[in-house]
Amino acid sequence: MQNVNEAPTFIHQFNKDDQIISTQDLSVFYGGTVQKLFNASLQFKKKTITALIGGSGSGKSTFLRCLNRMNDKVARVDGEIWYHDLDINKNNINVYQLRKNIGMVFQKPNPFPKSIRENITYALKANGEKNKQKLDQIVEESLRAAALWDEVKDKLDKSALAMSGGQQQRLCIARALAIKPEIILLDEPASALDPVSTSKLEDTLKQLRTDYTMIMVTHNMQQASRISDYTAFFHLGHVLEYDTTENIFTNPKGEITEDYIRGSFG
Protein backbone atom coordinates (compact mmCIF):
# COMPACT_ATOMS: atom_id res chain seq x y z
CA MET A 1 0.00 0.00 0.00
CA GLN A 2 1.27 3.42 -0.98
CA ASN A 3 2.01 5.91 1.81
CA VAL A 4 -0.71 8.53 1.80
CA ASN A 5 1.77 11.38 2.22
CA GLU A 6 3.70 10.28 -0.84
CA ALA A 7 0.68 9.37 -2.96
CA PRO A 8 0.14 11.62 -5.99
CA THR A 9 -3.12 13.56 -5.98
CA PHE A 10 -5.40 14.13 -8.96
CA ILE A 11 -7.79 16.99 -8.33
CA HIS A 12 -10.25 18.25 -10.94
CA GLN A 13 -10.55 22.04 -11.20
CA PHE A 14 -13.46 24.13 -12.45
CA ASN A 15 -13.66 27.60 -13.98
CA LYS A 16 -14.43 30.27 -11.43
CA ASP A 17 -17.83 30.92 -13.05
CA ASP A 18 -18.87 27.29 -12.70
CA GLN A 19 -18.05 27.05 -9.00
CA ILE A 20 -20.56 27.62 -6.25
CA ILE A 21 -18.49 26.62 -3.26
CA SER A 22 -14.82 25.75 -2.87
CA THR A 23 -12.31 25.10 -0.15
CA GLN A 24 -8.68 26.13 0.01
CA ASP A 25 -6.25 24.27 2.26
CA LEU A 26 -8.97 23.19 4.65
CA SER A 27 -7.61 21.42 7.73
CA VAL A 28 -9.51 20.18 10.76
CA PHE A 29 -8.04 19.53 14.22
CA TYR A 30 -9.90 17.80 17.02
CA GLY A 31 -8.87 18.58 20.57
CA GLY A 32 -6.42 21.12 19.25
CA THR A 33 -3.80 18.68 18.01
CA VAL A 34 -5.35 15.66 16.35
CA GLN A 35 -5.53 16.48 12.67
CA LYS A 36 -8.34 14.73 10.79
CA LEU A 37 -8.33 16.68 7.53
CA PHE A 38 -5.22 17.82 5.67
CA ASN A 39 -5.27 20.84 3.35
CA ALA A 40 -8.33 19.83 1.37
CA SER A 41 -8.78 22.06 -1.67
CA LEU A 42 -11.90 21.20 -3.63
CA GLN A 43 -14.18 23.11 -5.95
CA PHE A 44 -17.82 22.21 -6.46
CA LYS A 45 -19.72 22.87 -9.63
CA LYS A 46 -23.15 24.51 -9.64
CA LYS A 47 -26.16 22.23 -10.07
CA THR A 48 -24.33 18.95 -9.91
CA ILE A 49 -24.22 16.08 -7.46
CA THR A 50 -20.82 15.36 -5.98
CA ALA A 51 -20.19 12.19 -4.00
CA LEU A 52 -17.58 12.14 -1.27
CA ILE A 53 -16.30 8.62 -0.81
CA GLY A 54 -13.66 6.98 1.36
CA GLY A 55 -13.34 4.59 4.27
CA SER A 56 -14.27 5.25 7.87
CA GLY A 57 -12.07 7.97 9.32
CA SER A 58 -11.10 9.25 5.88
CA GLY A 59 -12.34 12.74 6.67
CA LYS A 60 -15.22 12.93 4.22
CA SER A 61 -17.92 13.65 6.82
CA THR A 62 -15.61 16.04 8.66
CA PHE A 63 -15.13 17.87 5.36
CA LEU A 64 -18.86 17.93 4.62
CA ARG A 65 -19.68 19.34 8.05
CA CYS A 66 -17.22 22.19 7.52
CA LEU A 67 -19.25 23.39 4.56
CA ASN A 68 -22.04 24.71 6.78
CA ARG A 69 -19.92 25.28 9.86
CA MET A 70 -21.11 22.29 11.83
CA ASN A 71 -17.65 21.66 13.24
CA ASP A 72 -17.56 25.05 15.01
CA LYS A 73 -18.05 23.69 18.49
CA VAL A 74 -16.13 20.45 18.11
CA ALA A 75 -13.00 21.22 16.15
CA ARG A 76 -10.66 23.89 14.88
CA VAL A 77 -11.07 24.50 11.18
CA ASP A 78 -8.21 26.21 9.36
CA GLY A 79 -8.29 27.34 5.76
CA GLU A 80 -10.79 29.03 3.48
CA ILE A 81 -14.27 28.06 2.40
CA TRP A 82 -15.49 30.22 -0.45
CA TYR A 83 -19.22 30.40 -1.00
CA HIS A 84 -19.69 32.76 -3.94
CA ASP A 85 -17.32 35.58 -2.97
CA LEU A 86 -17.50 35.07 0.76
CA ASP A 87 -15.06 33.18 2.96
CA ILE A 88 -17.59 31.49 5.23
CA ASN A 89 -14.89 30.15 7.54
CA LYS A 90 -14.43 33.66 8.97
CA ASN A 91 -15.64 34.48 12.50
CA ASN A 92 -17.93 37.29 11.38
CA ILE A 93 -20.21 34.96 9.41
CA ASN A 94 -23.77 34.52 10.64
CA VAL A 95 -23.96 30.74 10.62
CA TYR A 96 -27.74 30.65 10.96
CA GLN A 97 -28.08 32.75 7.84
CA LEU A 98 -25.46 30.58 6.16
CA ARG A 99 -27.38 27.38 6.91
CA LYS A 100 -30.42 28.81 5.13
CA ASN A 101 -28.31 28.80 2.00
CA ILE A 102 -26.51 25.56 2.69
CA GLY A 103 -28.93 22.98 4.07
CA MET A 104 -28.16 19.58 5.45
CA VAL A 105 -29.82 16.16 5.44
CA PHE A 106 -28.51 13.58 7.89
CA GLN A 107 -27.94 9.85 7.82
CA LYS A 108 -30.88 8.98 10.01
CA PRO A 109 -34.17 10.66 9.09
CA ASN A 110 -34.89 13.18 11.86
CA PRO A 111 -38.32 14.70 11.31
CA PHE A 112 -39.69 16.85 14.12
CA PRO A 113 -42.33 15.04 16.20
CA LYS A 114 -44.97 17.18 14.56
CA SER A 115 -47.28 16.94 11.58
CA ILE A 116 -45.92 16.66 8.04
CA ARG A 117 -47.09 20.21 7.34
CA GLU A 118 -45.46 21.61 10.47
CA ASN A 119 -42.15 19.96 9.63
CA ILE A 120 -42.04 22.08 6.50
CA THR A 121 -43.39 25.30 7.97
CA TYR A 122 -41.54 25.25 11.28
CA ALA A 123 -38.47 27.17 10.14
CA LEU A 124 -40.51 29.55 8.02
CA LYS A 125 -42.80 30.42 10.92
CA ALA A 126 -39.81 30.85 13.20
CA ASN A 127 -38.56 33.34 10.64
CA GLY A 128 -41.80 35.29 10.93
CA GLU A 129 -43.76 33.99 7.92
CA LYS A 130 -47.47 34.09 8.84
CA ASN A 131 -49.27 34.17 5.50
CA LYS A 132 -51.19 30.87 5.45
CA GLN A 133 -51.61 30.85 1.69
CA LYS A 134 -47.92 31.36 1.19
CA LEU A 135 -47.06 28.67 3.73
CA ASP A 136 -49.44 26.20 2.02
CA GLN A 137 -47.83 26.99 -1.28
CA ILE A 138 -44.33 26.34 0.07
CA VAL A 139 -45.51 23.08 1.69
CA GLU A 140 -46.80 21.85 -1.67
CA GLU A 141 -43.79 23.07 -3.64
CA SER A 142 -41.30 21.51 -1.24
CA LEU A 143 -43.11 18.20 -1.04
CA ARG A 144 -43.46 18.07 -4.82
CA ALA A 145 -39.75 18.82 -5.28
CA ALA A 146 -38.92 16.03 -2.84
CA ALA A 147 -41.25 13.70 -4.80
CA LEU A 148 -43.43 13.17 -1.76
CA TRP A 149 -46.52 15.24 -2.52
CA ASP A 150 -48.60 12.51 -4.16
CA GLU A 151 -47.96 10.15 -1.28
CA VAL A 152 -48.83 12.55 1.55
CA LYS A 153 -51.10 15.28 0.16
CA ASP A 154 -54.14 13.81 1.95
CA LYS A 155 -52.43 13.43 5.30
CA LEU A 156 -50.51 16.63 5.77
CA ASP A 157 -51.74 16.99 9.33
CA LYS A 158 -50.79 13.46 10.35
CA SER A 159 -47.66 12.91 12.40
CA ALA A 160 -44.45 12.76 10.40
CA LEU A 161 -43.32 9.94 12.65
CA ALA A 162 -46.02 7.69 11.17
CA MET A 163 -44.31 7.80 7.79
CA SER A 164 -41.92 5.13 6.50
CA GLY A 165 -38.17 5.72 6.86
CA GLY A 166 -37.84 6.53 3.17
CA GLN A 167 -40.70 9.01 3.32
CA GLN A 168 -39.25 10.58 6.46
CA GLN A 169 -35.94 11.10 4.69
CA ARG A 170 -37.64 12.72 1.72
CA LEU A 171 -39.59 14.87 4.19
CA CYS A 172 -36.25 16.00 5.64
CA ILE A 173 -35.19 16.96 2.12
CA ALA A 174 -38.49 18.80 1.61
CA ARG A 175 -37.90 20.58 4.93
CA ALA A 176 -34.44 21.63 3.77
CA LEU A 177 -35.88 22.84 0.44
CA ALA A 178 -38.56 24.94 2.13
CA ILE A 179 -36.05 27.59 3.11
CA LYS A 180 -34.74 27.69 -0.47
CA PRO A 181 -31.10 26.80 -0.02
CA GLU A 182 -28.65 26.81 -2.90
CA ILE A 183 -26.64 23.86 -1.67
CA ILE A 184 -27.82 20.70 0.06
CA LEU A 185 -25.31 18.65 2.01
CA LEU A 186 -26.25 15.02 2.50
CA ASP A 187 -24.52 12.76 4.99
CA GLU A 188 -25.20 9.17 3.93
CA PRO A 189 -28.85 9.98 3.26
CA ALA A 190 -29.83 6.48 2.14
CA SER A 191 -27.85 4.25 4.48
CA ALA A 192 -30.86 3.63 6.73
CA LEU A 193 -33.25 2.98 3.83
CA ASP A 194 -34.42 -0.17 2.04
CA PRO A 195 -33.70 -0.56 -1.72
CA VAL A 196 -37.09 0.77 -2.88
CA SER A 197 -36.88 3.86 -0.66
CA THR A 198 -33.25 4.32 -1.71
CA SER A 199 -34.25 4.24 -5.35
CA LYS A 200 -37.01 6.84 -4.77
CA LEU A 201 -34.58 9.05 -2.85
CA GLU A 202 -32.02 8.80 -5.63
CA ASP A 203 -34.65 9.72 -8.24
CA THR A 204 -35.55 12.71 -6.09
CA LEU A 205 -31.94 13.85 -5.84
CA LYS A 206 -31.47 13.50 -9.59
CA GLN A 207 -34.53 15.67 -10.22
CA LEU A 208 -33.34 18.28 -7.72
CA ARG A 209 -30.08 18.62 -9.61
CA THR A 210 -31.72 21.01 -12.08
CA ASP A 211 -32.12 23.60 -9.31
CA TYR A 212 -29.72 22.69 -6.51
CA THR A 213 -26.12 21.77 -5.90
CA MET A 214 -25.72 18.64 -3.81
CA ILE A 215 -22.71 17.28 -2.01
CA MET A 216 -23.20 13.83 -0.56
CA VAL A 217 -21.16 11.56 1.65
CA THR A 218 -21.82 7.92 0.88
CA HIS A 219 -20.39 4.54 1.75
CA ASN A 220 -22.36 2.97 -1.03
CA MET A 221 -20.17 2.81 -4.12
CA GLN A 222 -23.03 1.86 -6.41
CA GLN A 223 -25.01 4.83 -5.16
CA ALA A 224 -22.12 7.18 -5.83
CA SER A 225 -21.71 5.78 -9.33
CA ARG A 226 -25.46 5.82 -10.05
CA ILE A 227 -26.31 9.37 -9.17
CA SER A 228 -23.29 11.61 -8.83
CA ASP A 229 -21.64 13.69 -11.54
CA TYR A 230 -18.35 14.07 -9.71
CA THR A 231 -16.66 11.99 -7.05
CA ALA A 232 -13.99 12.92 -4.54
CA PHE A 233 -12.00 10.17 -2.86
CA PHE A 234 -10.81 10.77 0.70
CA HIS A 235 -8.17 8.66 2.40
CA LEU A 236 -6.84 9.16 5.95
CA GLY A 237 -7.79 12.83 5.89
CA HIS A 238 -6.40 13.57 2.43
CA VAL A 239 -8.30 14.12 -0.79
CA LEU A 240 -6.40 11.94 -3.22
CA GLU A 241 -8.57 12.07 -6.29
CA TYR A 242 -11.42 14.21 -7.58
CA ASP A 243 -12.81 13.70 -11.05
CA THR A 244 -15.94 12.90 -13.02
CA THR A 245 -17.70 9.90 -11.53
CA GLU A 246 -17.29 8.10 -14.83
CA ASN A 247 -13.52 8.46 -14.69
CA ILE A 248 -13.31 7.50 -11.02
CA PHE A 249 -15.28 4.31 -11.57
CA THR A 250 -13.91 3.21 -14.92
CA ASN A 251 -10.38 4.53 -14.95
CA PRO A 252 -9.15 6.05 -11.69
CA LYS A 253 -5.68 7.57 -11.83
CA GLY A 254 -4.49 6.84 -8.31
CA GLU A 255 -3.42 3.45 -7.06
CA ILE A 256 -5.10 3.92 -3.67
CA THR A 257 -8.35 5.07 -5.30
CA GLU A 258 -8.33 2.03 -7.56
CA ASP A 259 -7.74 -0.31 -4.62
CA TYR A 260 -10.47 1.31 -2.56
CA ILE A 261 -13.25 1.29 -5.12
CA ARG A 262 -12.40 -2.22 -6.26
CA GLY A 263 -12.77 -3.28 -2.64
CA SER A 264 -9.28 -4.66 -2.27
CA PHE A 265 -8.29 -2.28 0.48
CA GLY A 266 -6.03 -3.49 3.25
Place this chain on the structure above:
Amino acid sequence: MHEIFLDELRKLNTRFMGMGIDVSEAIEEATQAFVEHDKKLAQSLVKDDQKVSRAATKVEKRTLKLMALQQPVASDFRNVISILKATGDLERIGENANSIAWETIRVKGNPRIPEVEAIIKSMAKKVNFMLDQILKAYVQDDEKLAREVAQKDDEVDEEYVKARNLIITGIKQDPEAAVASSSYFMVIRLLERIGDHVVNLAQWVIYKLSGELVDLNTKDTDEMTEL
Protein backbone atom coordinates in the same frame (compact mmCIF):
# COMPACT_ATOMS: atom_id res chain seq x y z
CA MET B 1 -15.13 -10.51 -1.24
CA HIS B 2 -12.60 -9.29 -3.75
CA GLU B 3 -10.78 -12.63 -3.73
CA ILE B 4 -14.00 -14.31 -4.86
CA PHE B 5 -14.17 -11.91 -7.76
CA LEU B 6 -10.52 -12.38 -8.71
CA ASP B 7 -10.93 -16.13 -8.59
CA GLU B 8 -13.92 -15.93 -10.95
CA LEU B 9 -11.98 -13.58 -13.20
CA ARG B 10 -9.09 -16.03 -13.41
CA LYS B 11 -11.47 -18.80 -14.47
CA LEU B 12 -13.02 -16.50 -17.04
CA ASN B 13 -9.61 -15.60 -18.44
CA THR B 14 -8.70 -19.27 -18.75
CA ARG B 15 -11.88 -20.03 -20.68
CA PHE B 16 -11.35 -17.02 -22.90
CA MET B 17 -7.79 -18.08 -23.72
CA GLY B 18 -8.93 -21.63 -24.41
CA MET B 19 -11.42 -20.27 -26.88
CA GLY B 20 -8.71 -18.15 -28.50
CA ILE B 21 -6.48 -21.19 -29.01
CA ASP B 22 -9.36 -23.18 -30.54
CA VAL B 23 -10.14 -20.35 -32.94
CA SER B 24 -6.50 -20.02 -33.93
CA GLU B 25 -6.37 -23.74 -34.78
CA ALA B 26 -9.61 -23.43 -36.71
CA ILE B 27 -8.21 -20.73 -39.01
CA GLU B 28 -5.05 -22.71 -39.61
CA GLU B 29 -6.85 -25.93 -40.47
CA ALA B 30 -9.58 -24.28 -42.55
CA THR B 31 -7.15 -22.43 -44.79
CA GLN B 32 -4.93 -25.49 -45.04
CA ALA B 33 -7.94 -27.49 -46.18
CA PHE B 34 -8.83 -24.77 -48.69
CA VAL B 35 -5.45 -24.38 -50.37
CA GLU B 36 -4.73 -28.09 -50.33
CA HIS B 37 -8.23 -28.87 -51.63
CA ASP B 38 -8.67 -31.23 -48.68
CA LYS B 39 -12.45 -31.69 -48.51
CA LYS B 40 -12.10 -34.41 -45.91
CA LEU B 41 -10.36 -32.11 -43.46
CA ALA B 42 -12.90 -29.39 -44.22
CA GLN B 43 -15.76 -31.76 -43.53
CA SER B 44 -14.29 -32.71 -40.16
CA LEU B 45 -14.08 -28.99 -39.33
CA VAL B 46 -17.65 -28.10 -40.20
CA LYS B 47 -18.93 -31.15 -38.39
CA ASP B 48 -18.59 -29.37 -35.08
CA ASP B 49 -19.15 -25.80 -36.26
CA GLN B 50 -20.95 -24.88 -33.03
CA LYS B 51 -17.94 -25.55 -30.81
CA VAL B 52 -16.67 -21.96 -30.70
CA SER B 53 -20.15 -20.54 -30.41
CA ARG B 54 -20.91 -22.81 -27.46
CA ALA B 55 -17.69 -21.76 -25.74
CA ALA B 56 -18.53 -18.10 -26.41
CA THR B 57 -21.97 -18.49 -24.85
CA LYS B 58 -20.40 -20.02 -21.75
CA VAL B 59 -17.92 -17.15 -21.41
CA GLU B 60 -20.67 -14.58 -21.96
CA LYS B 61 -22.92 -16.18 -19.35
CA ARG B 62 -20.12 -16.18 -16.79
CA THR B 63 -19.24 -12.58 -17.63
CA LEU B 64 -22.82 -11.38 -17.25
CA LYS B 65 -23.18 -13.23 -13.97
CA LEU B 66 -19.98 -11.66 -12.69
CA MET B 67 -21.17 -8.19 -13.67
CA ALA B 68 -24.59 -8.63 -12.09
CA LEU B 69 -23.40 -10.18 -8.84
CA GLN B 70 -20.03 -8.56 -8.23
CA GLN B 71 -20.58 -5.19 -9.93
CA PRO B 72 -16.94 -4.67 -10.77
CA VAL B 73 -15.45 -1.18 -11.14
CA ALA B 74 -12.20 0.38 -12.39
CA SER B 75 -9.70 -2.14 -13.79
CA ASP B 76 -11.97 -5.04 -12.77
CA PHE B 77 -14.77 -3.53 -14.83
CA ARG B 78 -12.49 -2.96 -17.82
CA ASN B 79 -11.21 -6.51 -17.54
CA VAL B 80 -14.67 -8.05 -17.57
CA ILE B 81 -16.00 -5.78 -20.33
CA SER B 82 -12.99 -6.45 -22.55
CA ILE B 83 -13.49 -10.19 -22.17
CA LEU B 84 -17.17 -9.82 -23.04
CA LYS B 85 -16.46 -7.74 -26.13
CA ALA B 86 -13.40 -9.71 -27.23
CA THR B 87 -15.39 -12.94 -26.95
CA GLY B 88 -17.76 -11.55 -29.58
CA ASP B 89 -14.83 -10.91 -31.91
CA LEU B 90 -13.34 -14.36 -31.28
CA GLU B 91 -16.70 -15.92 -32.07
CA ARG B 92 -16.89 -14.00 -35.38
CA ILE B 93 -13.35 -15.15 -36.24
CA GLY B 94 -14.42 -18.75 -35.52
CA GLU B 95 -17.44 -18.32 -37.81
CA ASN B 96 -15.25 -16.92 -40.57
CA ALA B 97 -12.87 -19.88 -40.25
CA ASN B 98 -15.88 -22.13 -40.53
CA SER B 99 -17.07 -20.36 -43.66
CA ILE B 100 -13.64 -21.00 -45.19
CA ALA B 101 -14.06 -24.69 -44.40
CA TRP B 102 -17.52 -24.66 -46.03
CA GLU B 103 -16.08 -22.92 -49.08
CA THR B 104 -13.53 -25.75 -49.38
CA ILE B 105 -16.36 -28.26 -49.63
CA ARG B 106 -18.39 -26.09 -51.99
CA VAL B 107 -15.60 -25.01 -54.32
CA LYS B 108 -15.88 -26.45 -57.77
CA GLY B 109 -14.17 -26.00 -61.04
CA ASN B 110 -10.75 -26.06 -62.46
CA PRO B 111 -8.40 -24.60 -63.33
CA ARG B 112 -7.31 -22.96 -60.13
CA ILE B 113 -5.01 -19.94 -59.92
CA PRO B 114 -1.87 -21.01 -57.98
CA GLU B 115 -0.68 -17.40 -57.40
CA VAL B 116 -3.94 -16.58 -55.64
CA GLU B 117 -3.75 -19.69 -53.50
CA ALA B 118 -0.22 -18.70 -52.50
CA ILE B 119 -1.48 -15.32 -51.31
CA ILE B 120 -4.36 -16.95 -49.45
CA LYS B 121 -1.83 -19.12 -47.67
CA SER B 122 0.22 -16.08 -46.80
CA MET B 123 -2.82 -14.10 -45.58
CA ALA B 124 -3.86 -17.04 -43.40
CA LYS B 125 -0.39 -17.25 -41.93
CA LYS B 126 -0.43 -13.55 -41.14
CA VAL B 127 -3.86 -13.44 -39.47
CA ASN B 128 -2.96 -16.53 -37.50
CA PHE B 129 0.24 -14.93 -36.29
CA MET B 130 -1.69 -11.75 -35.43
CA LEU B 131 -4.24 -13.74 -33.44
CA ASP B 132 -1.56 -15.63 -31.52
CA GLN B 133 0.26 -12.39 -30.78
CA ILE B 134 -2.86 -10.58 -29.61
CA LEU B 135 -3.67 -13.43 -27.25
CA LYS B 136 -0.12 -13.10 -25.94
CA ALA B 137 -0.60 -9.33 -25.51
CA TYR B 138 -3.81 -10.07 -23.65
CA VAL B 139 -2.21 -12.50 -21.22
CA GLN B 140 0.92 -10.43 -20.70
CA ASP B 141 -0.90 -7.07 -20.48
CA ASP B 142 1.28 -5.73 -23.26
CA GLU B 143 -0.23 -2.61 -24.80
CA LYS B 144 2.74 -2.01 -27.08
CA LEU B 145 2.42 -5.46 -28.59
CA ALA B 146 -1.34 -4.93 -29.07
CA ARG B 147 -0.67 -1.77 -31.08
CA GLU B 148 1.99 -3.54 -33.16
CA VAL B 149 -0.41 -6.38 -33.93
CA ALA B 150 -3.09 -3.92 -35.04
CA GLN B 151 -0.59 -2.29 -37.41
CA LYS B 152 0.13 -5.63 -39.01
CA ASP B 153 -3.40 -5.64 -40.36
CA ASP B 154 -2.23 -3.18 -43.02
CA GLU B 155 -0.18 -6.01 -44.54
CA VAL B 156 -3.24 -8.26 -44.61
CA ASP B 157 -5.23 -5.49 -46.30
CA GLU B 158 -2.52 -5.02 -48.89
CA GLU B 159 -2.50 -8.72 -49.68
CA TYR B 160 -6.28 -8.67 -49.94
CA VAL B 161 -6.10 -5.96 -52.60
CA LYS B 162 -3.31 -7.77 -54.37
CA ALA B 163 -5.29 -11.03 -54.35
CA ARG B 164 -8.39 -9.31 -55.77
CA ASN B 165 -6.40 -7.89 -58.64
CA LEU B 166 -4.75 -11.26 -59.30
CA ILE B 167 -8.12 -13.00 -59.37
CA ILE B 168 -9.47 -10.51 -61.90
CA THR B 169 -6.39 -10.87 -64.07
CA GLY B 170 -6.73 -14.66 -63.79
CA ILE B 171 -10.34 -14.59 -64.94
CA LYS B 172 -9.45 -12.33 -67.86
CA GLN B 173 -6.71 -14.72 -68.95
CA ASP B 174 -8.79 -17.85 -68.52
CA PRO B 175 -12.58 -17.39 -68.16
CA GLU B 176 -12.79 -21.01 -66.97
CA ALA B 177 -11.14 -19.86 -63.72
CA ALA B 178 -14.23 -17.76 -62.89
CA VAL B 179 -15.93 -20.65 -61.09
CA ALA B 180 -13.12 -21.20 -58.60
CA SER B 181 -12.66 -17.44 -58.34
CA SER B 182 -15.99 -16.85 -56.65
CA SER B 183 -14.65 -18.97 -53.79
CA TYR B 184 -11.34 -17.09 -53.84
CA PHE B 185 -13.17 -13.79 -53.48
CA MET B 186 -15.11 -15.19 -50.58
CA VAL B 187 -12.08 -16.61 -48.79
CA ILE B 188 -9.87 -13.52 -49.12
CA ARG B 189 -12.74 -11.42 -47.84
CA LEU B 190 -13.15 -13.73 -44.85
CA LEU B 191 -9.42 -13.57 -44.07
CA GLU B 192 -9.44 -9.81 -44.37
CA ARG B 193 -12.38 -9.67 -41.96
CA ILE B 194 -10.52 -11.93 -39.53
CA GLY B 195 -7.70 -9.38 -39.59
CA ASP B 196 -10.21 -6.64 -38.69
CA HIS B 197 -11.53 -8.69 -35.78
CA VAL B 198 -7.98 -9.15 -34.50
CA VAL B 199 -7.64 -5.35 -34.60
CA ASN B 200 -10.82 -5.14 -32.53
CA LEU B 201 -9.21 -7.54 -30.05
CA ALA B 202 -6.20 -5.21 -29.91
CA GLN B 203 -8.56 -2.34 -29.12
CA TRP B 204 -10.01 -4.30 -26.20
CA VAL B 205 -6.55 -5.09 -24.86
CA ILE B 206 -5.78 -1.36 -24.96
CA TYR B 207 -9.08 -0.52 -23.27
CA LYS B 208 -8.45 -3.10 -20.58
CA LEU B 209 -5.03 -1.66 -19.82
CA SER B 210 -5.55 2.08 -20.27
CA GLY B 211 -9.28 2.75 -20.22
CA GLU B 212 -8.86 4.34 -23.63
CA LEU B 213 -11.34 3.44 -26.39
CA VAL B 214 -9.40 3.66 -29.63
CA ASP B 215 -10.39 2.97 -33.23
CA LEU B 216 -7.53 1.25 -34.99
CA ASN B 217 -9.63 -0.14 -37.86
CA THR B 218 -9.28 2.85 -40.09
CA LYS B 219 -8.74 1.53 -43.58
CA ASP B 220 -11.56 0.71 -45.95
CA THR B 221 -10.25 -2.08 -48.13
CA ASP B 222 -13.03 -1.69 -50.70
CA GLU B 223 -11.88 1.85 -51.34
CA MET B 224 -8.36 0.56 -51.77
CA THR B 225 -9.28 -1.79 -54.59
CA GLU B 226 -9.31 -0.24 -58.00
CA LEU B 227 -12.33 -1.90 -59.51
